[in-house]
Amino acid sequence: MDANSLLLRNLSTSPPSPLLFFNFTLPLPTSHCHFNSNKPLKQFNPATASGNSVAVVRRCVAGKEVEIILEGMPNEYYDDEWQAQQKEKAKELERQRQLEDEEEERKIEEYREIGTRLKGYPQEDVSKAKKLISSFIRAAEEVEERIEEAAEKGELNELVLMVIWNRLDLARRDEEKDVIRSLDLLYRRVETEILKREATPAMRLLNDLLNMHDGFNDEGWLKDCKKLMIATFPREDPFSILVPTGFDIDKHEGPIRPPPDAEDVLLRVDFVREVDELLQEVRAEQNEEADAQGLDPESIANKLKQQEKQRTIHKVEALLELAVNLKV
Incomplete structure (x- = not known):
């Protein structure tokens, strides 16, 4: 038998150590701590407190x-005063937290309201309008041609304006200045194109005449407007009605063209009447508006808008006078 086997045998047959049966217990203290309420407590004076x-x-x-x-x-x-200050600070922080929560709730409600504006429209039409607006944004410098092309196809409508307005609202709430400027210009351009398509021939002609002005040469602008009016308004002399243009009255020969479609003809008298009604309406609104006072940014902006509106009114008045005295 080797040494290792002999050692294991001796360990297995040896009696257990008496330490295994020793009870490790500690005696509990016989006395308990009591607080003597009869003993006077040390009084504290804040004025004499040490550092x-x-x-x-x-x-x-x-x-x-x-x-x-x-x-x-x-x-x-x-310190009672310090305690009072801390309470006031806690109240102020609580008020600020409540204001922040209310502001956050208001923003969430606004976003929710913006998201529900398009629920009344068919989802397919909304998707088409969003794709159309995305194409306008991607067109960059060719956006004018893209808008006119969409107007000719009849793709511009109220839903397109609503989608642009929603995106503009979101940009305003997120304070994205560049996006706000771009979407605002896009909205105005699309709205102008829609109004142009829905306007009467007289208002479309007036819009074209105003757009011909370069902002500097008034005399040259009026000459160009006169040429366009002569080309647009039909001749008003009785002889032109009895004898069409190009017809030889002596030989009774010449081309006889059918009368133009009544919907495409714009008479000078109709143009004068509609422009005069427009001016009367604009003047009535202008009289109701008070002049902007003050030097704050909003007052200055309103004043500039009124000045621009007044310049446009003067141009329309000049066109009205030109149409009244025009001989065609």
Whole structure:
């Protein structure tokens, strides 16, 4: 038998150590700690407190309020004025938190309201309108041609304006200035094109005449407008009605063209009447508007808008006078 086997055998046959049966118990203390309420507590005076960090706990003993010093607390902890300031700060923070929560709730409600504007429209039409607007944005410098092309196809409608307005609202709430400027111009351009398609021939001609102005040469502009009016309005002399243009009355020969479609003809008298009604309506609205006062940005912007509107009114008045005195 080797040494290892002999050692294992001796260990297995040896009696257990008496330490395994020893009871490790400690006697409990026979006395308990008691707080003697009859013993006077040390009174604390903040005025005589040392520079060490201490604090007090107020307790009522025998009907009297006493203060117990607590070590490790700042001196301000038991200062009534400091406590009042902390309470006011806590109230102010709570008010700010409530205001922030209300503002956040208001923004969420606005976003929810924007998202529900298009629920009344068919989803397929909304998707087409969004794709059309995306094509306008991607067109970049060719956006004018793209808008006119869409107008000719009849793709511009109220839904397209609503989708642009929704995106503009979101950009305003997110304070994206460049996006706001671009979408605002796009909205105005699409709206103008829609109004142009829905306007009467007189209003379309008026819009074309106003767009011909370059902002500098008024005389040259009026000459160009006169040429366009002569080319647009039909001749009004009785002879032209009896004898069409190009017809030889002596030989009774010449081309006889059928009368143009009544819907495409714009008479000078109709143009004068509609423009005069427009001016009367605009003047009535202008009289109701008060002149902008003050030097704040909003007042200055309103004043500039009124000045621009007044310049446009003067141009329309000049066109009306030109149409009244025009001989065709």
